[in-house]
Amino acid sequence: MPETTLLDWAWAVVLYWLGLAAASLALQTQAGLTRWVVFPLGILGAAAMAVLGALALASPPTQFILPIGLPELPFHLRLDALSGFFLILLGVASSGVGIYAIGYFRHMAAGPLAVLSLWYHLFLAGMALVLLADDAYAFMVAWELMALASYFLVTTDHKIPDIRRAGFLYLLIAHVGAVALLLAFGVLHGSDPARMAAYSFDAMRENTLNPAWASVTFLLALFGFGAKAGLVPLHVWLPEAHPAAPSPVSALMSGVMLKTAIYGLLRVSLDLIGAPPAWWGTVALSLGLVTALYGVIFAAVQSDMKRLLAWSSIENIGFIIAAFGLTLIFHADGKGALAALTLTALLYHALNHALFKSLLFVGTGSVLHATGERRMGRLGGLIRFMPWTAWLMLLGALAIAGLPPLNGFVSEWLLLQAFLLTPGLTQPYLNMAIPVAAAVVVLAAALAAYVMVKFYGVIFLGQPRDPELNEAHEAGWPERLSMLGLAAGCVVLGLVPSQMIGWLNPVVEALLQQTLPNDGNWLMVAPLSAQRASYAPLVFLAVVSAITLLVFFGVKYVYHGRVRRAAPWDCGYPELDARMQDSAEGFGQPIRLIFSAFMRVERITPDPFDRQPQYRGDSRDKVWLWLYQPIAAAAAWLSAQASRLQHGRIQWYLIYSFATLIFLLVFVTR
């Protein structure tokens, strides 16, 4: 009897989730049982998955062959450090979101809730299988399971036409991407393509492709995984699908599912193909930077809170892909330590994004529940009615804006260090171009702060823009608990970067055969060498909070703490109205002016004498106009041409069959 490995346990958790999915079908009339038994059991599984992933970081890779699958290609599973890291990400984020889901779906009827619970747990199982799969077939099956389950989750409210449309767009792009992945695996087989076993990842690892085919594989993989991750110009589904889905689902899709694409990209390019040339990195870096900038500019002009977060996810994915590009460049150039630095920044940011984006998405869910409103122009002042949600969301907003001492800053700081250390690359053009590219990263990061001030300020601060908001209620305790946990994660990851880098080292070593030297200590992170750069978030936090409290009580003690309440002054203007605050559109106006080249703005502005003024402003994505509409038009035209063949008369169809038969016979007998 062989020993039970970590992989066996991980597989058991996947089976357990599949079992829960089946069980929720059996509980179609018992909403309470689904919420209070099935979801909590699912969270236990997620927590177990996180623990297994953490254990896998320190253990040697384990493999496992299942007796199901194709005749010659049974399912291969493998758990190594890379899968382990992403399993931690999956487990941590889905535990947090799962707790939230218990509270969030309290008003849902038993029938739809059972269906939702079915797809939810299938989705979790699919994502875990993607991370565990060790052959092309198992990977694609898991990938499809994940895509389909998430499609059905997105279309939970399928009675609304816009949501069906969003779901279709998502499904379409997911499958265009899946086709590219299928082709990528088709090129990337082992040395003996006649045998199915050549499609196991082990065979792919052993086989070395010639450079041209390797590049084809890389580009196909970048396309396929880019479609899932939301790389510009394949990002169009994200701002549609994320707002359409229920908030916990948006949180999982944005926080975790996008990261499976990053996992796939790392797995294929660094593990399966191996030895990437530098130009792959340049391609990925440029695409990543474009994506980051594009995403954040559009995030700044959104007026729907969930759509804003979806664009912000695009920005963060761009950031991760840029880090990936730098990793490839440094790896190809033999700069192992720098490659380790960027890969660490990449993994760190992936985990950070999973935490703060989940937090922000579930927070918008609470706002949506409390107010029934997604348009930021109708919200405002919620910090007074929902203090828990508001203060926890503040942590998430500060973290995603990349401010110290929270977690978003750490990964950004690590990546900027890598940018600044480029001199010394063998290609002189990269030496000069990459530091300038760093400016794009900073621009995107600074814009992210703009976006978050807008997001937080318009929703939670100021005066309620609608009198009905005064009845907004605080989220229930499961929601608060979930947000508390996710926010605590953001704080902890921000405060202990040295330990985190230590934990990430096995992953980095597995991919690059090199770890990141950390010259710091438990207090301070200093990648490469303390001479170059160091950062001590705990000192930051301690000093800033100590001075804040010291000054607060000092001023009170030395002078006084008297406070008088009065009406706001506002430069002496007497009639203050909630509608005089910046709306979401107003806050985005400078961005719209400065970056007008990126978007098409449609505006309807009222006449000054209009008694009932109507204002509408819409900033459209030009990629949609230039790329997707022509493709859609071409597809429509082609189908119109094809429909000419259809007359509805059986004689014609018989002639078609006959002609086809003749054609095939000519080819076969040749």
Added chain:
Amino acid sequence: MTTGIALQIGQTLLALVLAPMLMGWVNVCRAWLQGRVAPPLLQPYYNLRKLFHKDAVLAHDATRLFRFAPYIIFACMVLAAGIVPTLANDLPFSPAADVIALVGLFALARVFQALAALDIGTAFGSLGARREMLIAFLAEPALLMVFFTASLISQSTELPHIVDRLAHQEFALYPSLAFAAVAFWMVSTAENARIPVDNPTTHLELTMIHEAMVLEYSARHLAMIEWAVALKLFTYSTLGIALFLPWGIAPAGDLNALPLALLALALKLAIGGAALALLETVNAKMRLFRAPEFLGTAFLLAVLGMLTHFLLEV
């Protein structure tokens, strides 16, 4: 170690105490240049004392965020002032943050300021917050390029190493630093809400940026913010000194060099403050949407500096 901590606390306190005086000095110089009777040099201190004595007036709807923001902003600036080597080099706080983390610290203060401005929900508050964040995202890439150019020579983003390399190892003039210094000046006028990007003395709704955000503050809260603004100007000045004119800063552990360092600092700040007043007198505030061009120029200058380094100095 104890001397290090004592020096650290001493330097931070010195920054705290000197910062309003730098502000006062700039105001005095500007009054002279504009042919007005100058206010006393210590006027900022009188203002602070007056503000601390008054009762704070808060809007009815002001939340805790609004009340705590001034203290948090102040604390951020104190930490920043502690990190930049002003008198002595290699102090205990220095490894807590390199220049990039310092930018993060300023950004943290700025975001709290903008959020506090949005808290009450006045028209001016949101206007100021929007403009402040606009200037900030334009300025930060340029600032990073400046830091990058400055850090190329010492191969480090740690301020003590940059200072050490320039001031204590070899005397050399770098053309790249000249470009970077001009760019740094332009960026710091934007970051400190000075002319030509913003006007610290205006309350005109068309032009104000920083003042629009602090309109609702009064008494001790306003005092904390005013002090933090002065500290920010002081820290930016000492940052510029550390990056481009570090001669005179005492080497690590050298107590005898401190009096000279203090003298050098006073001299540099006096000249810098006068220069700032001069530039503020001969320039006019520009329109808000000219700021992208202004800060774009700063960015290009910094990039030029970097290219100069690669072409001439390697």
